Amino acid sequence: MTLGSLSHSAFNPAGLQAARIARLTWILLGTTTIVFVIVLAVLAWAVVVGNRRREQPAVDPPPSDVGLTGAVSGAAVVTVFIIIALMGASIWTDRVLASLHASNALTIAITGHQWWWELQYENNTPSLRVQSANELHIPTGQPVLLKLASADVIHSFWAPSLHGKRDLIPGYTTTVWIQADRPGIFRGQCAEFCGRQHAHMAFSVVAEGQDQFNHWLDAQRATPPAPVTDLERRGQQVFLSYTCSSCHTILGTEAHGHVGPTLTHIASRGTIGADTLTATHRGLAAFIRNPQSAKPGNYMPPNTLSTADIDALVAYLQSLQ
Amino acid sequence: MTATRTDSDRERDRQRLTRTWADPQGFFGWFSHVDHKSIGRRYLITAFTFFLLAGVLAALMRIQLARPDNSFLSADLYNEIFTTHGTTMMFLFAVPVMQGLGLYFVPLMVGARAIAFPRLVAFSYWMFLFGGIFLFSAFFANAGPDVGWFSYVPLSLQLYTPTKRADVWAQLITFTEVASLAVAVSLVTTAFKLRTPGMSLSRIPVFVWAQIVTSFMVIFAMPAVMVCSTSLILDRLVNTHFFDPGHGGDAPLWQHLFWFFGHPEVYIIFIPGTGIVSTIVGTAANRKVFGYPIIVASLALTGFMGFSLWVHHMFATGLPHLGEHFFTASSMMIAIPSGLQIFCWIATIWSGRLRITVPMLWVLGFFFIFILGGMTGVMVGAVPFDLQAHDTFFVVAHFHYVLIGGAVFPLFGAFHYWMPKITGRLLSKRLGTVSFWLVFIGFNLTFFPMHILGLNGMPRRIYTYPADTGWGALNLLATLGAAVIALGVVVFIIDAISSLWVGAEAGDNPWAASTLEWATTSPPPVFNFIDIPTVASSEPLWDNPPDQPVVVGLRTDVRDVLVTYVADADLDHRVEFPQPSVWPFLTALAVTGFFINSIFTPWAVVYFALPMFVTMTGWFWPKSGEDTGTRRWPFRARTLPKPNEAFAPGVAR
Numbered sequence A: 001m002t003l004g005s006l007s008h009s010a011f012n013p014a015g016l017q018a019a020r021i022a023r024l025t026w027i028l029l030g031t032t033t034i035v036f037v038i039v040l041a042v043l044a045w046a047v048v049v050g051n052r053r054r055e056q057p058a059v060d061p062p063p064s065d066v067g068l069t070g071a072v073s074g075a076a077v078v079t080v081f082i083i084i085a086l087m088g089a090s091i092w093t094d095r096v097l098a099s100l101h102a103s104n105a106l107t108i109a110i111t112g113h114q115w116w117w118e119l120q121y122e123n124n125t126p127s128l129r130v131q132s133a134n135e136l137h138i139p140t141g142q143p144v145l146l147k148l149a150s151a152d153v154i155h156s157f158w159a160p161s162l163h164g165k166r167d168l169i170p171g172y173t174t175t176v177w178i179q180a181d182r183p184g185i186f187r188g189q190c191a192e193f194c195g196r197q198h199a200h201m202a203f204s205v206v207a208e209g210q211d212q213f214n215h216w217l218d219a220q221r222a223t224p225p226a227p228v229t230d231l232e233r234r235g236q237q238v239f240l241s242y243t244c245s246s247c248h249t250i251l252g253t254e255a256h257g258h259v260g261p262t263l264t265h266i267a268s269r270g271t272i273g274a275d276t277l278t279a280t281h282r283g284l285a286a287f288i289r290n291p292q293s294a295k296p297g298n299y300m301p302p303n304t305l306s307t308a309d310i311d312a313l314v315a316y317l318q319s320l321q
Numbered sequence B: 001m002t003a004t005r006t007d008s009d010r011e012r013d014r015q016r017l018t019r020t021w022a023d024p025q026g027f028f029g030w031f032s033h034v035d036h037k038s039i040g041r042r043y044l045i046t047a048f049t050f051f052l053l054a055g056v057l058a059a060l061m062r063i064q065l066a067r068p069d070n071s072f073l074s075a076d077l078y079n080e081i082f083t084t085h086g087t088t089m090m091f092l093f094a095v096p097v098m099q100g101l102g103l104y105f106v107p108l109m110v111g112a113r114a115i116a117f118p119r120l121v122a123f124s125y126w127m128f129l130f131g132g133i134f135l136f137s138a139f140f141a142n143a144g145p146d147v148g149w150f151s152y153v154p155l156s157l158q159l160y161t162p163t164k165r166a167d168v169w170a171q172l173i174t175f176t177e178v179a180s181l182a183v184a185v186s187l188v189t190t191a192f193k194l195r196t197p198g199m200s201l202s203r204i205p206v207f208v209w210a211q212i213v214t215s216f217m218v219i220f221a222m223p224a225v226m227v228c229s230t231s232l233i234l235d236r237l238v239n240t241h242f243f244d245p246g247h248g249g250d251a252p253l254w255q256h257l258f259w260f261f262g263h264p265e266v267y268i269i270f271i272p273g274t275g276i277v278s279t280i281v282g283t284a285a286n287r288k289v290f291g292y293p294i295i296v297a298s299l300a301l302t303g304f305m306g307f308s309l310w311v312h313h314m315f316a317t318g319l320p321h322l323g324e325h326f327f328t329a330s331s332m333m334i335a336i337p338s339g340l341q342i343f344c345w346i347a348t349i350w351s352g353r354l355r356i357t358v359p360m361l362w363v364l365g366f367f368f369i370f371i372l373g374g375m376t377g378v379m380v381g382a383v384p385f386d387l388q389a390h391d392t393f394f395v396v397a398h399f400h401y402v403l404i405g406g407a408v409f410p411l412f413g414a415f416h417y418w419m420p421k422i423t424g425r426l427l428s429k430r431l432g433t434v435s436f437w438l439v440f441i442g443f444n445l446t447f448f449p450m451h452i453l454g455l456n457g458m459p460r461r462i463y464t465y466p467a468d469t470g471w472g473a474l475n476l477l478a479t480l481g482a483a484v485i486a487l488g489v490v491v492f493i494i495d496a497i498s499s500l501w502v503g504a505e506a507g508d509n510p511w512a513a514s515t516l517e518w519a520t521t522s523p524p525p526v527f528n529f530i531d532i533p534t535v536a537s538s539e540p541l542w543d544n545p546p547d548q549p550v551v552v553g554l555r556t557d558v559r560d561v562l563v564t565y566v567a568d569a570d571l572d573h574r575v576e577f578p579q580p581s582v583w584p585f586l587t588a589l590a591v592t593g594f595f596i597n598s599i600f601t602p603w604a605v606v607y608f609a610l611p612m613f614v615t616m617t618g619w620f621w622p623k624s625g626e627d628t629g630t631r632r633w634p635f636r637a638r639t640l641p642k643p644n645e646a647f648a649p650g651v652a653r
Helices: A016-055 A065-098 A210-221 A230-241 A281-289 A307-318 B007-021 B026-032 B036-065 B075-109 B118-140 B165-193 B206-238 B251-284 B292-308 B321-333 B335-351 B358-381 B383-389 B393-423 B429-455 B472-502 B583-597 B609-620
Strands: A106-113 A116-121 A130-133 A135-139 A144-150 A155-157 A166-168 A174-178 A184-189 A202-208 B560-564 B571-576
Touching: A016 A065, A016 B335, A016 B358, A016 B383, A065 B321, A065 B335, A065 B358, A065 B383, A106 A135, A106 A155, A106 A166, A116 A135, A130 A135, A130 A210, A135 A210, A144 A155, A144 A166, A166 A174, A202 A210, A230 A307, A281 A307, B036 B075, B036 B118, B036 B472, B075 B118, B075 B165, B075 B206, B075 B251, B075 B393, B118 B165, B118 B583, B165 B206, B165 B583, B206 B251, B206 B292, B251 B292, B251 B335, B251 B358, B251 B393, B292 B321, B292 B335, B321 B335, B321 B358, B321 B383, B335 B358, B358 B383, B358 B393, B358 B429, B383 B393, B383 B429, B393 B429, B393 B472, B429 B472, B583 B609
Parallel strands: A106 A144, A135 A202
Antiparallel strands: A106 A116, A116 A130, A144 A174, A155 A166, A184 A202, B560 B571
16 A cells, blocks of 8 residues: 555545645655654764763763753754744645635535434525435535534544545534545545444545536436336335334435435445445345444344345335436 | 761661651551652552553554454444543553652652652542542443543433443543642642752752643643533533533533643643653763753743643634634644753753663653654644544554653653662663563554554544555554564563562662762662751752751651742741551542442432541541640641751761
């Protein structure tokens, strides 16, 4: 693994802000490395000189305290200047980060839950709003406004390739702008300890061209097609008659629960359980069969569904493109 | 009384003083000790035991993280382990071990017979011990805290942590607050009022200055976390809503209060470490540490500035930018006093006659690791960079570099340096060198990769990670490094224990050091000095002339202690110190009952008031004149030795 090869590295920026922070990182890293090397080199030299004087006191008289005072004062002055310079670089970068904004920008409300991300694409027309979870689609090349809040404890939104962290604090709504300058899938993860399954609260940011994004958005707005095959119909019945619908929403059905993530277009997402398992037949079946197995401690209760019911349910969920 | 004291005078005084100052022996006597050396030793051994326990927890975490999707530990247990590891290291190891060192050595270094408020110090030890036992009992009963050593609300509130785990954390904090505050006031009073005549402010050893600054920081920082732990308990137990956003409480309020304590806490741990470094560097370089006034001023400045950085733990919460820049400035500026100290130490080494002893080896390790940690500290002071590094393994690497580098490495140096004074035996140079290199190499193998992991997106406090994150290789390396550290610590323990039997006799002053703790025997007698030495310089054992006077006129048949003025250490008065007593232990038992039961019911406050009242009454029961047959408290204590009695010429010993 090398620096910057990952889709979730601060060294592999995909947006303006991460790029400016990466530049600041290199400035800080370079400066502090030079200082570190110089200080340790002087220390090593001092050890050699001091040790030699012990062995040959006559040959090597100690330097005067006046000279030492000068050297220490000089080093202190240099330190002060370096720190002022780094402070300047920090404040300058911060100004650039804060400069990103646009009017009429795409606005996405993100609500943190133990342990998943609720996403709502805002729109003045209620019917055009989109609910999703854990997979954040954004168009490339334009600023996007994120409105961050929490439904329970403190979480922190962090996609290292795009920007630094911003906490989701219950009782507050904070905002942060992000922008992806190239298409890609960027991994992110909750960065504030939020309880038992903090480790499994990841997400992905899917940055794509405007056309592709619009296409995705339209697809998400649509009500999913009614089940076609017998198996899918049986799956829908299981979903609606069992306890699933009290926590999950599927548009076009009577399921309007808001405890767990929306499943309206679950089949369009790559993973389930906030990036815990892949959204394949196997992953979905495993999660439903024993929700506490892959992600122990999550709030999905156990169930008594038969294997046949689970197969039907998964077939139905996989039809929700 | 101007004649030089003869050896028979000294032998007579030695016997009387031993009778007067001895702590009671036997099993029951053991609970009554008030000698600062006895309590300091207990502090050091207990804190080191907690260090080992927390180290085992760290090893378990490293095993779990060694490979992706590992199932060695469950999520639940992992969270309990990292919380207990952090809480133990901060509250049961780092602070108490430094205070234990202060308890043992501050009175010796200032030439005092005893520590101020000896019963309070005894009480503090029992509180510390009971707090630690309480935490680990809860941990082994599967009720260990699991919400992080910072216990952020609302996660730690009843709604999200319905078990008693968060209460255990909060009360452990209360235990250690009480203990460390008690030690802090005792150390400050000892350093300010019990110094031997001649030890003016400018002659106080740097280590004692470090303990003074640390103690003041404890006194000002601990109340903030006391508000935290108490209001958390209230929120959880009696439904106050200080922190509950659902009922008008405020979650960030917790963070402000906690970090107003939490950041100074870092300096409470690190400043004694710098005091150790100054001491060892001065001795090894065989010269007074260069820039004594700069070093002392830097300590004080760090102490003040340490209180103005707390917000850099909260950059990601979305504070106003102007406010953040203030804290960027203060976070970076604090590098200046630390840098000044480093420059002064280098100047000391450069201009001295350096002997590379094992303590000095640990100090050289300190330079490498601490300076690196300081550099990353300047980096995370920058808001934009911190937004990436915050709450990731980068920060884990940073603070282990600062705390292990700034406190643990000096501490191991201090063990090698001062254990001969405590036990009378030297540690092995060979084993010491081996353990140093193992810990040094292991440390860098463990923690350096974490910088990279953090910036590659690995957050803190996750119990596992998927393989496709690419974090596996560096985590494995870190785990291997942890094994090397463990090996080094084992070698150190073997060295320390075996030295009790096979170590060379240390003699009074094995390092040819300059401060007063080396002016008495190793181990020191219970009364510290037969003749209390006065001083005429900051390095008395190097500079004092052979006829430097010693203090006489203190009674040997009662616990007579000389009190001096703060600035010049001129004679003020003398005071009789309390006898050993079992009451501090009993009071600690009563308070422990109160703390633990108040987790379960608010009525504990009421019904534990009685045993606390009874035990504290026993503790503070005034002495009658007949008890000692001499003086009544307090007025007749305010006498001085007669002028011609105060000093007698003689060699300080």
